[in-house]
Amino acid sequence: MSSKDTPAIRQSKGGVQSVERAFGLLECIANSAGSATLSHIAADVNLPLPTIHRLLNTLVNLGVVRQLPDRGYALGPGLVRLGDIAGSQLGAIARPYLRDLVAELGESANVATMDGDMVVYVDQVASERQMRMFTEVGRRAHMHATGVGKAILAGLDPEQVRHIAATAGMPTPTEHSVGTIGELEAELERIRERGYAIDEQEQELGVRCFAMAIPDAPAPLAISVSGPVSRVDQAFADRAIPLLRSAAAQISSDMRGGV
Amino acid sequence: MSSKDTPAIRQSKGGVQSVERAFGLLECIANSAGSATLSHIAADVNLPLPTIHRLLNTLVNLGVVRQLPDRGYALGPGLVRLGDIAGSQLGAIARPYLRDLVAELGESANVATMDGDMVVYVDQVASERQMRMFTEVGRRAHMHATGVGKAILAGLDPEQVRHIAATAGMPTPTEHSVGTIGELEAELERIRERGYAIDEQEQELGVRCFAMAIPDAPAPLAISVSGPVSRVDQAFADRAIPLLRSAAAQISSDMRGGV
DNA sequence: ATCGAGTTTCCGTATTATGGATAATAACTT
DNA sequence: AAGTTATTATCCATAATACGGAAACTCGAT
Numbered sequence A, B: 001m002s003s004k005d006t007p008a009i010r011q012s013k014g015g016v017q018s019v020e021r022a023f024g025l026l027e028c029i030a031n032s033a034g035s036a037t038l039s040h041i042a043a044d045v046n047l048p049l050p051t052i053h054r055l056l057n058t059l060v061n062l063g064v065v066r067q068l069p070d071r072g073y074a075l076g077p078g079l080v081r082l083g084d085i086a087g088s089q090l091g092a093i094a095r096p097y098l099r100d101l102v103a104e105l106g107e108s109a110n111v112a113t114m115d116g117d118m119v120v121y122v123d124q125v126a127s128e129r130q131m132r133m134f135t136e137v138g139r140r141a142h143m144h145a146t147g148v149g150k151a152i153l154a155g156l157d158p159e160q161v162r163h164i165a166a167t168a169g170m171p172t173p174t175e176h177s178v179g180t181i182g183e184l185e186a187e188l189e190r191i192r193e194r195g196y197a198i199d200e201q202e203q204e205l206g207v208r209c210f211a212m213a214i215p216d217a218p219a220p221l222a223i224s225v226s227g228p229v230s231r232v233d234q235a236f237a238d239r240a241i242p243l244l245r246s247a248a249a250q251i252s253s254d255m256r257g258g259v
Numbered sequence C: 001a002t003c004g005a006g007t008t009t010c011c012g013t014a015t016t017a018t019g020g021a022t023a024a025t026a027a028c029t030t
Numbered sequence D: 001a002a003g004t005t006a007t008t009a010t011c012c013a014t015a016a017t018a019c020g021g022a023a024a025c026t027c028g029a030t
Helices: A017-031 A038-044 A049-061 A077-105 A147-153 A158-168 A181-194 A234-256 B017-031 B038-044 B049-061 B077-105 B147-153 B158-168 B181-194 B234-256
Strands: A065-067 A073-075 A108-115 A118-125 A140-142 A197-200 A207-213 A221-228 B065-067 B073-075 B108-115 B118-125 B140-142 B197-200 B207-213 B221-228
Touching: A017 A038, A017 A049, A017 A065, A017 A073, A017 B017, A017 B049, A017 B077, A038 A049, A049 A065, A049 B017, A073 B077, A077 A108, A077 A118, A077 A221, A077 A234, A077 B017, A077 B073, A077 B077, A077 B108, A077 B118, A108 A147, A108 B077, A118 A147, A118 B077, A147 A181, A147 A197, A147 A207, A147 A221, A158 A181, A197 A221, A207 A234, A221 A234, B017 B038, B017 B049, B017 B065, B017 B073, B038 B049, B049 B065, B077 B108, B077 B118, B077 B221, B077 B234, B108 B147, B118 B147, B147 B181, B147 B197, B147 B207, B147 B221, B158 B181, B197 B221, B207 B234, B221 B234
Parallel strands: none
Antiparallel strands: A065 A073, A108 A118, A108 A221, A118 A140, A197 A207, A207 A221, B065 B073, B108 B118, B108 B221, B118 B140, B197 B207, B207 B221
């Protein structure tokens, strides 16, 4: 499951070839979890060895890739920094509104984006409560098993949803998780009707979560509030949903407004 | 403070120009917090507009940069993913040992690397205790004010240390923090003698931390255990130091061993 | 000590990125 | 609302740049 995952390297017209190739290599290393040797990479992306070697050298000099003592290549710390900044920038616009949500509702609020076929949490404002959700920023999770993920999926084409479900798979972290594409599609329809997604202990037992997509965002984005089922109940939802709705609207307009 | 931070773009011989330039642009966007407009970027990196535009286009197509509705450019979600994977890969080798440390000592353990002139936490295993350190993965901190940072600094050339202190500055988060280069150098000398670093409430009041650098790591790396001063005392240190030492040695050999 | 898979360097070639000039678009001004 | 400027996007001839075949080298295995 490695020679087909990276379908060579997409070359879009008007793009700079070497840059596209360079990121193809990064993708390739990212997919082959851990290190990847030169020839291993050459097998995946379809390029002559010297070319790959030269590109990798450049990336190593840039600190984006690090070369292991056994000559293998791995993603380097430079990417940690860039990724961190990228995430915080995405989250930065949303943060003040998340803070309001937390202040108002007393539960943790999150922003997540879709990357590839997974959800990535880009920012979180944790509640002050003792027992609270512990969703690390940067964590990745399956779309169908999270509130934010389902909220995002509900805004995509059905075929795109199928494709994501197919490539990422549909594991069921708990017995409440959605397990089949049929169920998922029905669930997404419900989400579209009511305007928000519910994660009913689907990601973790005892945790309920309300999520909503940010309309017209530059990247697929959703926000959520989550907490233990004991506190996050119907009464909570009645207070939370309008707040989520207005937060989503404001974030959306902030993002369109630039800065 | 923006036209001098990015000293054009470093071009190392044997490197692929366009790739180096592309990452120069990413750096530039990263530095100009939030969005950066085309001409703003052109002012920082010293390149003709069409060239920048073409490179940015490529990066946008790759999902690494996103273009805002006001035509500004910002780092995109693709980087979040790569950075996340890069971080977890760096941390992955260390994680099992961190787990052991936490199991044995009952306090949170961290791995951090140096990136630029800052420390970045790449992984953490949190203790099960109620009151625990809340160091998010991906967080950046000043070298001189953290245990891991000082442990790493202790292994660098004095001039490099000076340079880092000069460029990053030396803020003092608490009244215990090291505030001058003189103090720092003395402290680093002590660290070299005893073989580990102590963060004595220098980052946050009430928090003590023992840290040790990973020798011969592919990137500067250090591990630490930290917790409230009430629990993390001399008796704790007596248990912790040998464990840290052996963990560091094992991680080091694992990293040299490849995979 | 010999071999061979995998990695790195070399260098002539032409493919590829380049950037000056120009057009299109947005922002400001009167 | 029309004119003006600043900013961004597109063309395309040029040559500089990245390319990749071939050959040297390194390291682990036999």
